[in-house]
Amino acid sequence: MASTRHVIPFAELGRQDVGSVGGKNASLGEMTAHLADAGVRVPPGFATTADAYGELLDGHGLRGRIEEQIARLHEGAALDDVGAVIRSLTLAEPLPPGLRAEIVSAYEQLGRDEGRADPEVAVRSSATAEDLPEASFAGQQETYLNVRGTARLLESVHRCYASLYTDRAIDYRERMGFDHLQVALSVGVQIMVRSDLAGAGVIFTLDPESGFPEVIVISAACGLGETVVSGQVDPDEYTVFKPTLKDPELDPLIDVRVGAKRRKAVYAELGLTRTVDTTAEERLQRVLTDTEVRLLADWALTVEGHYGCPMDLEWAKDGLTGDLWIVQARPETVQSRRAASTLRRCRLTAVPGTPLVDGTAVGEAIGSGPVVALDAPVDLDRFPSGGVLVTGITDPDWEPIMKRASAIVTDHGGRTSHAAIVSRELGVPAVVGTGRATHVLHDGRKVTVSCAEGGRGNVYDGLLAYEETETDLADIPATRTHVMLNLADPSAAFRWWRLPADGVGLARLEFIVAHQVKVHPMALLHPERLDHADRCAVDQLTEGHLDRTRYFTDRLAYGIARIAASRWPAPVVVRTSDFKTNEYARLLGGRPFEPVEANPMIGWRGASRYYSDGYREGFALECRALRRVRDEMGLTNVIIMIPFCRTLEEADRVLGVMAEEGLTRGENGLKVYVMAEIPANVILAQDFAERFDGFSIGSNDLTQLTLGVDRDSEALAHVFDETDPAVTRSIQTLVPRAQSVGRPVGLCGQRPSDDPAFTEFLVKTGIDSISVAPDSFAAVKQHVAAAELARYGEGRTAPSGTRWPQAEQPSPSRQ
Helix, strand or coil: CCCCCCEEEHHHCCHHHHHHHHHHHHHHHHHHHHCHHHCCCCCCEEEECHHHHHHHHHHCCHHHHHHHHHHHHHCCCCHHHHHHHHHHHHHHCCCCHHHHHHHHHHHHHHHHHHCCCCCCEEEEEEECCCCCCCCCCCCCCCEEEEECCHHHHHHHHHHHHHHHHCHHHHHHHHHHCCCHHHCCEEEEEEECCCHHHCEEEEEECCCCCCCCCCEEEEEEEEECCHHHHHCCCCCEEEEEEHHHHCCCCCCCEEEEECCCCCEEEEECHHHCEEEEECCHHHHHCCCCCHHHHHHHHHHHHHHHHHHCCCEEEEEEECCCCCCEEEEEEEECCCHHHCCCCEEEEEEECCCCCCCCEEEEEECCCEEEEEEEECCCCCCHHHCCCCCEEEECCCCHHHHHHHCCCCEEEECCCCCCCHHHHHHHHHCCCEEECCCCHHHHCCCCCEEEEECCCCCEEEEEECCCCEEEEEEEHHHCCCCCCEEEEEECCHHHHHHHCCCCCCCEEEEEHHHHHHHHHCECHHHHHCHHHCCHHHHHHHHHHCCCCCCHHHHHHHHHHHHHHHHHHHHCCCCEEEECCCCCHHHHHHCECCHHHCCCCCCHHHCCCCHHHHCCCCCHHHHHHHHHHHHHHHHHCCCCCEEEEECCCCCHHHHHHHHHHHHHCCCCCCHHHCCEEEEECCHHHHHCHHHHHCCCCEEEECHHHHHHHHHCCCCCCCCCCCCCCCCCHHHHHHHHHHHHHHHHCCCCEEEECCHHHHCHHHHHHHHHHCCCEEEECHHHHHHHHHHHHHHHHHHHCCCCCCCCCCCCCCCCCCCCCCC
């Protein structure tokens, strides 16, 4: 490639040309040249070179004048003053004649290739140090859209050059230690995709919060993609599971969240954009179909494979043709820098009250301080270091302030908004898309911002105590006894992927129902039994779903799938719903379907509900969701567990109902476990083992029913003891009985986390697995290792029980 060229078509560029055309344009060239045969579509275009920019700087001494302004900055001049002067100087300097001629010639050729004169193009800046793995300049320079004609094209290119010295770009280079004059600017000119008439968004080839590498996360909004990046909208979000993506028989879409999408960006005059309200139909409908999501995910996986690293891409859909396009690609720069061997955890040590506001959690940290509510960026000396920034949305102009904040809270935006992207890079906790933070959080109010409680971030009143710990995963010992996780919140499942757990020993379906579905299943099946208020609430909750039962199964399936994907292919034991009647009654629409019981703890719960006339249809929806996860999504590592199964007859009846709903034990590798929480489960262990593939001890209920103690009774709290000899002897009886017929036994409960002696007891029984809360995992692993060393010696001979299975990897060649 001749160094004197001012303009180069994308088809002649590759990633080796970053120094000449910047990361953005080099990537567009790389994909155009190498991935077109794989089906990846990139709008055609061309790029100006760094040499062309250098010629602009050197033609009439512009470089020296910029150096003088940077020196002023270092001597204490105001950033905004220095930036304004440099931009004015750049715009006053004419574009070199040779550059102008080559841009015009390339633009005319682009028109001929497209079959029309003066085609609309996007004009985007690409810094020559941009999009390197150690830096992200995204969004710091200007972009002009829907540019048509040579005069407007040349003007837009000139303005892109000047935007290399926006205040935000200068500040970022100062912070990152880049020499300003060593960063040049290339301009990419690309055929315009009419996403203003359809939609656009962002793709990450890993989970942007946790770094979980086995998913592709696609954000989508109506109109131009700038509303997603800027955080003006709450976009749709689609999560695709990579291991099943290549199998055409499986559905790799494991989560769908339809965002509010209340605004969209459309074209305005002079290459600018404006935002308008979306229609009610646009807000309710998905931007992308399943087929489109799969195509974009397949392209993203191809791009990631080609580059050999996680990627951050932008896509657009043309509303005129329906075609999808990749319009940008860059290496992901936040999670790729995190130490994979260290797990950082924050935890509130004070009991919080009701959140003042909540929204999408960005990061996993906690921050606190006084609220600083702003409508627009201010001088740095007006923002106290350690303040909590509260605003509507952020853009790159906010970055100097954001780096001084202890936490960030916004009204608008999703996980791929500007506020989310920058806060991750800075390591600052952020809660975005709260909807009302600027109305609730006022200047000076002391608050605590917690992103350490799952997918929802909470803002609490006051300065709450919290702790930060780091766990070196290399220090966690291997054990023969499987140590698994108890998980309930699907939105938080990915955050624990680095833990070397042996799977999930307990995933609670009732948590997903309560927090993700939020409505009693029978209320969806029989709305005629609801009063007017509940019927209206159900209508509002399920708005946009013609089939309300599909609303239930979708939400439930997506929740299960996220948990199952987080540990694939290790086993994930999903317990069917174990609400008590009083808990079911508190669900939206639940009261007409639940009796009032004097003691719900030993009432109509667990297995007894599943075959009864009062809940049989609701259990069928649970089965439908589980079948979809296993058979359609391919997450066959899901093991179903039945709670509170009192008798052998109940076991047979429940298994029969499951088979009627397409969940037959043994088919497609389906295993069904039973909770061992009733003395009958221990006494008849071998009989239950004929019907189930494994046991999981529920120590709370087993203690309650063995000692005849209401576990919720304060008056009897001193009697409730999981280490009582009657309880421990039941465990010692169950384990060998079950293992003698090849059935593994686990225990899921809090006691091993709190009591190393109880953990030692379990290891001595030869139990197959212990399942604990994620934040207790490292400590329990240490306790198990010590107990195994004491029992088995250095060789650590494995317990006699059978090992917990792993699912077979899906095969792309499956027919």
